[in-house]
Amino acid sequence: xxxxxxxxxxxxxxxxxxxxxxxxxxxxxxxxxxxxxxxxxxxxxxxxxxxxxxxxxxxxxxxxxxxxxxxxxxxxxxxxxxxxxxxxxxxxxxxxxxxxxxxxxxxxxxxxxxxxxxxxxxxxxxxxxxxxxxxxxxxxxxxxxxxxxxxxxxxxxxxxxxxxxxxxxxxxxxxxxxxxxxxxxxxxxxxxxxxxxxxxxxxxxxxxxxxxxxxxxxxxxxxxxxxxxxxxxxxxxxxxxxxxxxxxxxxxxxxxxxxxxxxxxxxxxxxxxxxxxxxxxxxxxxxxxxxxxxxxxxxxxxxxxxxxxxxxxxxxxxxxxxxxxxxxxxxxxxxxxxxxxxxxxxxxxxxxxxxxxxxxxxxxxxxxxxxxxxxxxxxxxxxxxxxxxxxxxxxxxxxxxxxxxxxxxxxxxxxxxx
Amino acid sequence: xxxxxxxxxxxxxxxxxxxxxxxxxxxxxxxxxxxxxxxxxxxxxxxxxxxxxxxxxxxxxxxxxxxxxxxxxxxxxxxxxxxxxxxxxxxxxxxxxxxxxxxxxxxxxxxxxxxxxxxxxxxxxxxxxxxxxxxxxxxxxxxxxxxxxxxxxxxxxxxxxxxxxxxxxxxxxxxxxxxxxxxxxxxxxxxxxxxxxxxxxxxxxxxxxxxxxxxxxxxxxxxxxxxxxxxxxxxxxxxxxxxxxxxxxxxxxxxxxxxxxxxxxxxxxxxxxxxxxxxxxxxxxxxxxxxxxxxxxxxxxxxxxxxxxxxxxxxxxxxxxxxxxxxxxxxxxxxxxxxxxxxxxxxxxxxxxxxxxxxxxxxxxxxxxxxxxxxxxxxxxxxxxxxxxxxxxxxxxxxxxxxxxxxxxxxxxxxxxx
Numbered sequence: 001x002x003x004x005x006x007x008x009x010x011x012x013x014x015x016x017x018x019x020x021x022x023x024x025x026x027x028x029x030x031x032x033x034x035x036x037x038x039x040x041x042x043x044x045x046x047x048x049x050x051x052x053x054x055x056x057x058x059x060x061x062x063x064x065x066x067x068x069x070x071x072x073x074x075x076x077x078x079x080x081x082x083x084x085x086x087x088x089x090x091x092x093x094x095x096x097x098x099x100x101x102x103x104x105x106x107x108x109x110x111x112x113x114x115x116x117x118x119x120x121x122x123x124x125x126x127x128x129x130x131x132x133x134x135x136x137x138x139x140x141x142x143x144x145x146x147x148x149x150x151x152x153x154x155x156x157x158x159x160x161x162x163x164x165x166x167x168x169x170x171x172x173x174x175x176x177x178x179x180x181x182x183x184x185x186x187x188x189x190x191x192x193x194x195x196x197x198x199x200x201x202x203x204x205x206x207x208x209x210x211x212x213x214x215x216x217x218x219x220x221x222x223x224x225x226x227x228x229x230x231x232x233x234x235x236x237x238x239x240x241x242x243x244x245x246x247x248x249x250x251x252x253x254x255x256x257x258x259x260x261x262x263x264x265x266x267x268x269x270x271x272x273x274x275x276x277x278x279x280x281x282x283x284x285x286x287x288x289x290x291x292x293x294x295x296x297x298x299x300x301x302x303x304x305x306x307x308x309x310x311x312x313x314x315x316x317x318x319x320x321x322x323x324x325x326x327x328x329x330x331x332x333x334x335x336x337x338x339x340x341x342x343x344x345x346x347x348x349x350x351x352x353x354x355x356x357x358x359x360x361x362x363x364x365x366x367x368x369x370x371x372x373x374x375x376x377x378x379x380x381x382x383x384x385x386x387x388x389x390x391x392x393x394x395x396x397x398x399x400x401x402x403x404x405x406x407x408x409x410x411x412x413x414x415x416x417x418x
Numbered sequence: 419x420x421x422x423x424x425x426x427x428x429x430x431x432x433x434x435x436x437x438x439x440x441x442x443x444x445x446x447x448x449x450x451x452x453x454x455x456x457x458x459x460x461x462x463x464x465x466x467x468x469x470x471x472x473x474x475x476x477x478x479x480x481x482x483x484x485x486x487x488x489x490x491x492x493x494x495x496x497x498x499x500x501x502x503x504x505x506x507x508x509x510x511x512x513x514x515x516x517x518x519x520x521x522x523x524x525x526x527x528x529x530x531x532x533x534x535x536x537x538x539x540x541x542x543x544x545x546x547x548x549x550x551x552x553x554x555x556x557x558x559x560x561x562x563x564x565x566x567x568x569x570x571x572x573x574x575x576x577x578x579x580x581x582x583x584x585x586x587x588x589x590x591x592x593x594x595x596x597x598x599x600x601x602x603x604x605x606x607x608x609x610x611x612x613x614x615x616x617x618x619x620x621x622x623x624x625x626x627x628x629x630x631x632x633x634x635x636x637x638x639x640x641x642x643x644x645x646x647x648x649x650x651x652x653x654x655x656x657x658x659x660x661x662x663x664x665x666x667x668x669x670x671x672x673x674x675x676x677x678x679x680x681x682x683x684x685x686x687x688x689x690x691x692x693x694x695x696x697x698x699x700x701x702x703x704x705x706x707x708x709x710x711x712x713x714x715x716x717x718x719x720x721x722x723x724x725x726x727x728x729x730x731x732x733x734x735x736x737x738x739x740x741x742x743x744x745x746x747x748x749x750x751x752x753x754x755x756x757x758x759x760x761x762x763x764x765x766x767x768x769x770x771x772x773x774x775x776x777x778x779x780x781x782x783x784x785x786x787x788x789x790x791x792x793x794x795x796x797x798x799x800x801x802x803x804x805x806x807x808x809x810x811x812x813x814x815x816x817x818x819x820x821x822x823x824x825x826x827x828x829x830x831x832x833x834x835x836x
Binding site: 102163164166297298299318319320323324326327328330331332333334335336337338340341342385386387390399400401402404406407408409411412 | 520581582584715716717736737738741742744745746748749750751752753754755756758759760803804805808817818819820822824825826827829830
């Protein structure tokens with residue numbers, strides 16, 4: 001974490017360059033809305049423009065880093081953090097990022113176009129996604145099951161958990177999430193389910209093992225499918241769950257239930273209408289569907305650093321964008337729930353576990369990789385805390401179906417699972 | 419109900435015109451997807467193309483009525499029903515309309531463009547709205563409080579009720595709806611509320627009387643405002659509720675809570691972004707908002723008969739259309755609930771009460787008015803039963819607010835109000 005590759009923090013600087021750096025740094029912070037952040041410059045000077053005490057101190061390794069930030073902030077903030085040219089030397093990185101994100105809010109909270117441009121410098125982590133898509137698979141899942149096992153909970157769920165009670169552990173909350181989804185879908189023994197983008201298979205196995213459903217689960221990651229098939233064998237659920245190594249676009253046949261948890265982020269808005277057509281075709285007349293996805297309050301393009309290094313091709317859609325799935329395809333939205341703060345807590349658990357496993361991760365990869373993933377996980381938590389990212393669960397049914405529960409009370413009737 | 423104004427049903431007809439009428443009637447029913455409807459022609463012939471027994475028998479008074487239906491179905495079906503040239507002589511009008519609406523579903527259930535065109539003939543009632551808008555006020559609320567008192571429940575709520583338990587009466591369900599809204603908004607004593615489009619003031623008085631809120635409620639109907647002020651005085655709530663005779667566009671000041679139940683239908687999609695701006699400006703940082711509106715699964719223009727005679731200028735928006743309120747204005751959607759079948763039951767209660775009060779209504783107006791309102795209320799119930807109309811409650815908050823409950827369990831924790 002503390003490595004500085006370009007130039008040491010102890011490099012001598014002239015008074016003139018120090019003054020220049022200070023002015024640049026002040027301009028950056030002012031444009032960001034004066035967040036409670038302190039910058040420690042290569043000269044040893046510290047700069048803050050906030051009235052309140054700083055939540056975090058970020059060391060900027062050299063003048064070139066500050067200049068690069070001004071030229072191409074979207075890409076350079078992430079690059080510099082990964083290189084170690086920007087480091088968190090004091091305080092809480094997540095709270096500092098959250099404060100910076102809050103300062104860069106669009107709409108009534110924003111600070112003009114200058115602020116918006118600069119905001120991108122630290123807001124590069126506002127977007128991220130957590131499963132699916134062919135390119136993403138390569139960038140993300142080829143890292144290997146052993147890596148994810150180090151910091152995910154035992155269900156290997158790599159999506160937002162649901163902390164049904166305040167005291168739940170991450171593992172309990174991931175199981176509670178699966179139950180929350182199954183209750184919304186009113187899953188019954190014998191129900192036939194199609195799952196699109198099944199990750200390591202946790203939800204499919206839960207639906208089969210706890211609810212007696214028959215599940216066909218699709219995924220284009222060979223490594224995840226292998227893992228899921230092994231799990232099915234170990235759990236004695238091979239007869240009830242079929243893990244299919246294929247794209248959602250090749251889903252055939254019909255089902256009572258369609259579920260997709262953490263795949264939509266990789267589908268691409270242009271493919272939403274087609275996804276809806278596939279779902280509508282698959283759903284029987286009394287069927288139910290649920291899509292769980294990272295989203296946003298308004299459409300925005302993906303940050304370039306995030307797209308390049310973390311999730312190629314990903315998009316966190318707004319509800320208006322998501323309506324392209326449902327509206328052209330006679331699908332009726334019954335229930336939308338926003339679980340944003342549950343994702344903040346989930347990402348916080350992952351970040352803690354990741355830091356605990358830092359030595360193992362460093363051995364598997366290197367320090368640079370650790371810094372990149374720290375930035376990604378901290379930024380994810382900050383983005384959900386600040387409201388830059390949302391988590392939508394959308395329940396729907398064919399437009400003509402009257403097989404609709406009178407109230408949503410049934411979702412809350414049962415206590416947290418054992 | 420049984421009056422036929424243009425030409426008596428007993429008018430003699432030649433064999434030739436009877437055969438022509440039969441062929442026309444068959445073509446109509448076939449194009450509609452062969453719903454379980456029987457047509458009784460002026461010649462005394464009955465026509466049905468359905469395999470199952472008919473749910474309803476509609477008498478067509480004369481050949482001219484059938485021909486007009488073919489030329490301008492959108493307008494002529496409603497005109498003919500209002501005139502008594504189309505009558506329900508047997509069976510259940512609501513179930514018959516529902517079946518016809520189901521046959522005319524857009525998307526995968528549809529029967530081609532010919533069917534769609536014909537579908538409009540009976541689907542004219544698919545759209546309707548239940549409050550607000552300046553023109554609507556004149557068309558609708560100038561009918562007088564005495565008229566609405568005949569068939570609304572004592573709260574005078576003219577919006578979808580919430581049947582929290584199966585056995586609730588309409589009156590209980592209207593109070594349960596108000597509690598449902600207040601619980602979603604986590605209304606607390608001392609909260610300042612702005613209500614846009616307050617009808618006869620039932621929700622505002624409930625918020626003040628049961629929850630200790632301070633409410634400023636806006637409405638452009640002078641007659642409703644007078645009624646609401648009288649109610650406030652009788653309830654001893656004048657100090658807590660201010661009824662303001664003004665348009666939502668003139669809302670000033672700030673509040674903890676924004677609520678609008680049954681007004682959006684009359685705002686017009688083109689004004690949604692401006693409505694959202696007004697709401698965003700009014701809401702304090704930790705504020706909460708709720709919009710309750712009739713909606714649709716996909717955008718569609720208003721039926722001409724309905725717009726001309728029942729609700730001028732109204733629109734039942736899709737969720738995609740509603741996103742124009744929230745997305746440009748830094749408002750975060752927290753919860754969407756679709757209560758469509760609650761509206762079907764509400765409209766059924768109104769229709770029953772309306773039929774009970776038929777003699778009084780006839781004395782107030784005339785037979786023609788009774789037929790028009792029967793058509794409107796029956797069509798409303800059928801549209802919600804068939805899925806042609808939806809009822810959305812959308813809960814939202816400023817994007818940066820983290821004053822969000824962890825779960826929605828609190829909405830269901832409390833039993834139905836006494």
